[in-house]
Amino acid sequence: MRKIFLIIAFFTAIISNVPGQGIGSPGTIKDDGRLSASTKQLNQFFRRFNGEESIDGTVRFYPEDSLYRNVPLRKGFLDILFDNQTSSVSPDLKNQFIQTVLSEAYPHYLNFHREGWYAEVDTYFTFKGKREQVTFIMKIQAEGLGYEWVIDRVIFEPFKTLFNKQVGDQKDFLHPLSHELGFMNLRRAFQDSNSPESFTANSYEPDYLAIFLYEMKQNNLRFETVSGLKFHFFQIQGWYFEVNQFNRPGFNTGWLISNLVRLGPGDKETILKHIYDQD
Amino acid sequence: MKNKVILFLGLFLSASLAVMAQDNISPARKQAIDSLALEKVKDLSKYVSIIGSKETQFSEANRVMDRAEELFAPGAEMGVSSINTQEVAYYKVRRYFERLMALNYDRVNITWYDIQYISDLERQPDGRYVGVITVYQRFEGTSIETGMNYKDTTKKDITIYVEKKQTQIAGRTIEFWDVMLGDVRVTETSA
Numbered sequence: 001m002r003k004i005f006l007i008i009a010f011f012t013a014i015i016s017n018v019p020g021q022g023i024g025s026p027g028t029i030k031d032d033g034r035l036s037a038s039t040k041q042l043n044q045f046f047r048r049f050n051g052e053e054s055i056d057g058t059v060r061f062y063p064e065d066s067l068y069r070n071v072p073l074r075k076g077f078l079d080i081l082f083d084n085q086t087s088s089v090s091p092d093l094k095n096q097f098i099q100t101v102l103s104e105a106y107p108h109y110l111n112f113h114r115e116g117w118y119a120e121v122d123t124y125f126t127f128k129g130k131r132e133q134v135t136f137i138m139k140i141q142a143e144g145l146g147y148e149w150v151i152d153r154v155i156f157e158p159f160k161t162l163f164n165k166q167v168g169d170q171k172d173f174l175h176p177l178s179h180e181l182g183f184m185n186l187r188r189a190f191q192d193s194n195s196p197e198s199f200t201a202n203s204y205e206p207d208y209l210a211i212f213l214y215e216m217k218q219n220n221l222r223f224e225t226v227s228g229l230k231f232h233f234f235q236i237q238g239w240y241f242e243v244n245q246f247n248r249p250g251f252n253t254g255w256l257i258s259n260l261v262r263l264g265p266g267d268k269e270t271i272l273k274h275i276y277d278q279d
Numbered sequence: 280m281k282n283k284v285i286l287f288l289g290l291f292l293s294a295s296l297a298v299m300a301q302d303n304i305s306p307a308r309k310q311a312i313d314s315l316a317l318e319k320v321k322d323l324s325k326y327v328s329i330i331g332s333k334e335t336q337f338s339e340a341n342r343v344m345d346r347a348e349e350l351f352a353p354g355a356e357m358g359v360s361s362i363n364t365q366e367v368a369y370y371k372v373r374r375y376f377e378r379l380m381a382l383n384y385d386r387v388n389i390t391w392y393d394i395q396y397i398s399d400l401e402r403q404p405d406g407r408y409v410g411v412i413t414v415y416q417r418f419e420g421t422s423i424e425t426g427m428n429y430k431d432t433t434k435k436d437i438t439i440y441v442e443k444k445q446t447q448i449a450g451r452t453i454e455f456w457d458v459m460l461g462d463v464r465v466t467e468t469s470a
Contacts, residue, residue: 022324023391029417031394040413041436043398057396062306112401124366144404225366226358247362249469 039081039254042231045243048077049101050109069109071102078102083246083256097239097260108236113140113147116235118275122228125221127158133227134212137276154212155277163206165197172198230258232275238263240271304400304408304441308456312408313397316439316458319350320395320412323437323460326350327416328389331379344376352440352459359465367464384420384429391416392432400441408441409461415468436464 036056039045047053051074052061061068078098082089101108110117119138124131137153165171172193178185189199197204215221231243242259246252261267304312326347330340357375358367370378392415400408413436420429438461445454 022326022328023321023395023414024393025325025391027390028393029390031392031415035392035394035415040396040434041398041411043411044396047399060306060309060399112399145406146402146404146408148404225368227364227366247466247468253469 034249034251034253037080037251037253039256042243042255045081045255046110046112048081050074051077069107071107074102080252081257082260083244083258084252085246085248085250087256087258089257089260093260093262096262097236097241100239101236110233110235113142114235115139116233118152118232119149120230120232120275121226123226124224126224127156127215127221131224132156132158135277151209153276154209156208156212159206159208159211162211163197164195165200165204166195174199231255232271234268234272240268309400312400312441312456312458315456316410316412316441317395317397319439319458319460320414320437323347323350324391324414324416327376327379328391330376331382331387331389331418333385333387335380340380344373344380347376348373350460352461355438355461355463357463357465361467362469372463382420383422385423386419386421388419389416390419410439410441412437412439432468434464434466434468436466438462 039048040057044053044057047057047060051067051069051071053059054061054067055073055076067073075098078101082094117139119136121136121138123134123136125134126132135155136151137155138149139152140147141150172188172195174183174185174189189196193199197206212221229245233241233243240261240263241257243255244258246254246256246258261271263271326343329335329343330347335343351372355372357370357372359370359375360367394415396413398411398413400410402408413434416433416435418429418431418433421427440459440461442457442459443454444457445452447453
């Protein structure tokens with residue numbers, strides 16, 4: 001037992017004698033306020049947006065705390081949650097948004113577990129020997145005892161050019177009395193035609209994710225790396241905003257709102273279609 | 280002596296981890312878990328400084344690497360990106376430490392900023408909780424021959440897994456919350 005204590009003491013001595021040291025040691029660098037101001041995690045974006053933590057981020061506020069969702073605290077946070085250096089969001093639109101969010105009668109909050117926000121993840125894969133960009137639209141869902149991120153859509157250029165369905169009198173078709181011939185003319189669809197999608201219903205939409213997963217299982221796709229990330233929020237009624245990470249000098253850094261749109265009728269669907277690459 | 284060790288372990292587990300039967304994590308327990316997780320991150324930061332230091336003997340660095348590896352869940356990876364490219368380069372934890380040790384500088388100084396950020400804990404489908412602790416590291420490497428002096432500041436987003444476990448002490452089953460480190464995202468910053 002004494003040996004164990006000696007080993008522990010020896011190891012502790014080694015650690016405490018090394019220059020540089022770790023977090024909390026005397027050699028720690030004092031932040032000049034820039035790192036403190038930065039919205040360091042998306043989690044912090046949520047907490048700041050909702051007014052659920054102290055200004056320096058060291059104290060998490062809960063419903064029983066007096067400062068939980070405190071309006072002046074939120075106002076201060078919301079002001080700094082915008083990209084104030086490069087975004088084209090006008091001060092007027094920003095103020096309207098902040099007023100909506102802080103409304104006395106109906107304040108708005110973000111909810112991590114609720115629907116209405118998406119991650120857009122840019123990646124690189126090798127597809128049949130060639131490096132290709134792949135974008136995933138991801139969302140949070142409840143599963144088992146907790147939650148998980150899942151792929152909702154994949155955007156992959158090589159697949160989009162696979163399907164080129166003509167419409168009207170330009171397209172190949174199976175004539176309407178094909179059934180009388182026992183569909184012997186299916187040969188036209190599956191052997192003679194190089195666009196078999198022409199023989200699908202008007203409602204047919206290619207499921208790119210299914211193809212993507214199939215190609216992965218066939219070992220035709222190999223993951224390389226993640227190259228970018230941003231978030232889309234529709235949780236504030238009547239508004240859409242985009243959150244990006246800003247890695248630059250100064251105090252206005254981290255996860256910030258880079259794009260803000262007041263939604264009119266039909267705008268949400270249009271933006272969602274754009275995000276999901278359907279337009 | 281054996282009884283003393285058991286008593287010490289029992290006190291440690293009950294005091295620092297607030298042993299509870301239910302699964303929900305109260306704010307008080309979250310704080311206790313945060314402290315424990317932060318201790319692990321502090322240990323990691325010390326180990327990184329030791330491994331990176333040119334004053335550390337090879338054998339000693341290897342021993343510290345073993346200790347550092349023990350902090351991590353199996354299969355954990357470091358994902359590194361620079362200011363020039365957001366693309367992530369992946370390294371197994373051990374490989375990352377080995378690369379750090381082998382850096383071609385005569386003098387290396389690794390220091391840490393006094394700021395850290397601890398996320399909420401979210402429950403995974405398997406019942407374990409997951410969180411992220413963000414810390415900032417300053418690296419300075421000097422090459423005497425070329426006179427080159429390289430400096431960078433990296434943001435490290437460290438995954439923590441929190442799991443309720445059981446142990447037998449003096450015939451009694453005691454539950455406690457255990458923390459393991461997981462994948463680490465290392466981003467070069469402009470700070």
